[in-house]
Every structure is written in structure tokens, then in C-alpha cells.
Amino acid sequence: xxxxCEISNVFSNYFSTMYSSEDPTxxxxxxxxxxxxxxLVLALGSPQMALEGTEKASWLxxxxxLWSKAQVLDWVSYQAEKHKYDPGTIDLSRCELDGxxxxxxxxxxxxxxxGPLGDQLYSQLWDLSSSFPDELSWIMELLEKDSLALQxxxxxxxxxxQGSPFTQEILEDCRQASxxxxxxxxxxxxxxxxxxxxxxxxxxxxxxxxxxxxxxxVDLDAPDSKLFPRDGFPDYxxxxxxxxxxxxxxxxxxxKESRECLEGRKSKHTPRGTHLWEFxxxxxxxxxxxxxxxxxxxxxxxxxxxxxxxxxxxxxxxxKKNSSMTYEKLSRAMRYYYKREILERVDxxxxxxxxxxxxxxxxxxxxxxxxx
DNA sequence: CGCACTTTTCCTGCTT
DNA sequence: CAAGCAGGAAAAGTGC
Numbered sequence: 234x235x236x237x238c239e240i241s242n243v244f245s246n247y248f249s250t251m252y253s254s255e256d257p258t259x260x261x262x263x264x265x266x267x268x269x270x271x272x273l274v275l276a277l278g279s280p281q282m283a284l285e286g287t288e289k290a291s292w293l294x295x296x297x298x299l300w301s302k303a304q305v306l307d308w309v310s311y312q313a314e315k316h317k318y319d320p321g322t323i324d325l326s327r328c329e330l331d332g333x334x335x336x337x338x339x340x341x342x343x344x345x346x347x348g349p350l351g352d353q354l355y356s357q358l359w360d361l362s363s364s365f366p367d368e369l370s371w372i373m374e375l376l377e378k379d380s381l382a383l384q385x386x387x388x389x390x391x392x393x394x395q396g397s398p399f400t401q402e403i404l405e406d407c408r409q410a411s412x413x414x415x416x417x418x419x420x421x422x423x424x425x426x427x428x429x430x431x432x433x434x435x436x437x438x439x440x441x442x443x444x445x446x447x448x449x450x451v452d453l454d455a456p457d458s459k460l461f462p463r464d465g466f467p468d469y470x471x472x473x474x475x476x477x478x479x480x481x482x483x484x485x486x487x488x489k490e491s492r493e494c495l496e497g498r499k500s501k502h503t504p505r506g507t508h509l510w511e512f513x514x515x516x517x518x519x520x521x522x523x524x525x526x527x528x529x530x531x532x533x534x535x536x537x538x539x540x541x542x543x544x545x546x547x548x549x550x551x552x553k554k555n556s557s558m559t560y561e562k563l564s565r566a567m568r569y570y571y572k573r574e575i576l577e578r579v580d581x582x583x584x585x586x587x588x589x590x591x592x593x594x595x596x597x598x599x600x601x602x603x604x605x
Numbered sequence: 606c607g608c609a610c611t612t613t614t615c616c617t618g619c620t621t
Numbered sequence: 622c623a624a625g626c627a628g629g630a631a632a633a634g635t636g637c
Contacts, residue, residue, distance in 0.1 A: 565613075
């Protein structure tokens with residue numbers, strides 16, 4: 234899997250950039266050969282380096298097969314511009330292809346539609362399509378988005394503050410009113426980690442009250458709260474607090490209508506994605522990717538430790554489109570696994586867990602078998 | 606629609 | 622004191 238190496242670079246850079254200040258005691262963690270944001274993009278083998286500023290291409294980060302017609306048009310326009318084709322020579326009105334249809338096109342057909350640009354399109358399409366390994370697609374998708382977000386100024390805020398790139402991503406997504414976001418790269422991927430990352434689509438609903446979570450979260454007014462009119466949300470927020478106490482239990486998220494509006498109308502509901510323990514496992518079994526997030530304490534026994542607990546929580550939150558995820562909440566979910574014997578308790582050791590008899594896929598022999 | 610399942614959110618109390 | 626752990630409670634989101 235040639236792409237793994239590239240992803241590794243991206244992942245390394247991603248985490249060293251995003252989370253490097255979280256735990257000073259981890260200074261020994263190799264900060265990964267420093268790549269700039271540009272390298273992030275280059276490593277992905279995509280042509281988006283030509284994109285400048287904060288504008289985000291709608292097709293970016295999605296598998297070409299999953300592009301909508303609008304995304305196809307967007308991409309073709311971009312390619313035309315990139316290769317200095319006179320837009321006047323290309324009749325985009327004839328382009329009625331969605332991503333799947335585009336990918337089925339032979340070079341001649343593309344040439345027929347787009348003239349000499351067709352050849353360029355064909356080769357770029359090939360590059361793009363092959364740059365999505367299914368096993369690690371969820372990581373890819375996160376990184377695609379965040380590599381763009383990283384190009385935004387980070388300011389002085391800590392890595393998990395409200396103004397994090399995650400929030401930027403949400404802002405971008407909302408600003409664009411992007412076309413249907415079909416999301417999944419799970420092209421027959423056997424790993425649960427390949428399941429959908431981008432279809433949950435409720436992230437925007439989370440952000441305004443990210444500060445309302447438990448634990449030690451800083452209570453700030455989210456800067457993007459003005460994006461979401463209050464009436465778009467059911468009674469769920471600080472306004473709902475009665476006499477300083479909120480109702481127990483999980484607050485409501487966006488109504489279906491609001492969500493569909495925000496995500497540009499998505500037909501199907503989100504398939505159940507990766508389970509938390511699988512997400513954790515996937516990070517652990519790709520040591521080249523996890524860059525100091527977690528480590529094995531005892532691989533044979535399945536004992537592992539969170540090194541950057543909040544970073545892992547943020548990543549999990551990102552996967553679930555939930556910007557208010559914290560280690561506090563993640564750990565609660567982890568504790569539920571004790572009863573089901575997916576995890577076992579490791580007494581007296583903070584941030585240390587152990588895979589239980591009902592977990593799988595983490596043992597060395599299993600991992601090797603899976604990769605071959 | 607109802608139910609089961611898996612989180613997510615919040616909370617109180619305890620431990621390190 | 623802060624961070625983490627434990628686990629109850631309730632609700633959300635999803636699949637069937």
C-alpha cells in the first residue's frame with residue numbers, strides 16, 4: 234500500500250501541528266520530519282495545491298466516484314483553469330455527469346466532451362481515484378479537510394479551543410452550501426475503520442454549544458454560534474438551564490430539516506460507523522500514523538495507554554462530526570465496554586486500558602493477516 | 606413505529 | 622486542586 238507512507242507523513246504533520254503543545258512531557262515524541270501545510274497537500278497527490286486562500290473546493294476530500302454533478306463541474310472548471318484552457322472552449326452545459334459516470338468514461342469520451350482537456354482530466358481522475366486506500370480512508374478524509382483548515386491562521390489559541398481548525402472546517406462547510414455529501418469511501422473495505430466519516434453531518438449542530446459539555450471544558454461563547462439561528466435548535470443549550478441545572482441526558486441535536494438544509498440535502502441516513510473501540514484499535518495498529526496519540530503498554534496482552542487523550546477525543550469527535558467531544562465523554566463510552574468485555578479494567582493506572590475477550594483485530598497476528 | 610444497541614451528555618462522588 | 626475514574630441516568634442516533 235504505497236499510499237500509507239504518504240498518509241503517514243500527513244498524519245504525522247497533522248498531529249504535530251495540531252497537538253504539539255498539549256503535553257510537554259511528550260517532547261521526546263519525534264515531531265515528525267517537519268512538513269508544511271503545502272507538503273500535506275502534496276503528499277496527498279492531489280492538485281489542490283493550486284487552490285489558494287480559504288476557498289475550499291467542493292470535490293476536495295471526496296472520492297471522485299462519489300462526486301455529484303456540481304462537484305464534477307467544479308472540478309472540471311478547476312482543471313480547465315489550472316491547465317490554462319480557455320473556458321470558452323469547453324461547453325460545461327453538456328456535462329451532465331456525476332462522479333460515478335465521470336469515472337466510467339473512457340479517455341476518448343472525455344476528449345469528446347472536454348476536448349484536449351479530456352486527457353488531462355482522465356489522468357488526474359486516475360490519480361485522484363487511486364489515492365484513496367480504503368483501509369485508511371477515514372483518516373484520509375479527516376486529513377484532507379484539516380490540511381485545508383490548517384492553512385487558516387491558527388492564532389494564539391490552544392489546540393482544543395473553540396477556534397480550532399475543526400471549527401473552521403464547519404464554518405467552511407456551511408459557507409459553501411455544498412452539494413450532496415455522499416461521503417463514504419468504503420469501497421468494499423473490510424475494516425470497520427473504513428466506514429463513513431462524513432455523512433453524519435451534524436457537526437454544525439454541535440459547535441455552538443461545544444462549551445456546554447461536562448468536564449473541564451472552558452466555557453466560552455462559540456464564535457460561530459451566530460451562524461445558527463436559535464430557532465433552528467430545539468430547546469437544548471444554556472438557555473435551557475433552569476435555575477442553573479440542565480436536564481440530565483443527552484441534549485437534542487438539530488432537527489432533521491435543519492440538518493438537511495445545512496448539509497445540502499442528503500437522502501439516506503448515516504450508516505452506523507466505526508465503533509469507538511475499533512477506532513481506538515485502528516489508531517493503535519497503525520503506529521506509523523498515530524504519532525504519539527496512544528501507545529501499546531503490552532501488545533501481547535492488549536494493554537494500551539492514551540498519551541494525548543484530548544487529541545484522541547478530538548479525532549473521535551471529528552470522525553463523528555462532534556466538535557464537543559472530550560476525553561471525559563470518550564472515557565465514559567470506554568467504561569461501558571467493561572461490562573461487555575470489549576475492554577478490561579486496568580486498575581490503578583490512569584489512561585490505561587486493555588482489550589478484552591470480545592474485542593478483535595488488534596493482535597499482531599490478526600493485523601498481519603489483515604494487511605496481507 | 607418500536608425496540609435494541611451504542612454512544613453522548615451530564616452528574617456526583619471518589620481516587621490519584 | 623486538577624485530572625482522571627466510576628458508574629447512574631437519560632436521551633440521541635441508528636439499524637432492523
